[in-house]
Amino acid sequence: MRVALESLRFVVIFVLMAVLLNFISFLMYYPIFGENAERYIGWTAFIGSLVIMFFLYRKKEWGKGVFNKQILFLSLVMVILLATLIPDFTPDHFGSDRFVYSYGFPFPFITIYSVVDAHFVIPNLFFNRGRGVNVGMFGILLNFLVFYFILRFILGKISKSSQMAEKT
Secondary structure, eight states: OOOHHHHHHHHHHHHHHHHHHHHHHHHHHHHGGGGHHHHHHHHHHHHHHHHHHHHHHHTTTTTTTSOOOOHHHHHHHHHHHHHHHHHHHHOEETTEEEEEEEEEEOOOOOOEESOOOOOEEEEEEESSHHHHHHOOOHHHHHHHHHHHHHHHHHHHHHHHHHHHHHHH
């Protein structure tokens, strides 16, 4: 329960921070870039939110003793790898020339609106002039929690069986 609550606290503060930084970056970038400001607003707020969250968690010492760091890192790697390696072979058509791809396992959390019919996430994100990207924080949170609890259960069973083998 503590893991779920700590993860929920991170997501809520991160989303609020991203909204605040989106507003601030819009006020800063719109006079400079004009109509092209939308290209820079989202990523600037996302990276700024990650940096602020890192320092906030360090200063307040939130999350200490809640997460097993090895399982945390492994579950985050699994979320990223499975979203990267599992293709979307059945894209939805959005209009006549656009495709909508959803990535993430078991819950999709990245949606890419693309003109080119590429099934994997890497070509759609980096090598395609996509029409848009949507990242759902709730899907990332659910995937992280699923993998964290599964890995914690499996590694707990392995450590118990190794302790039982050492006793006999």
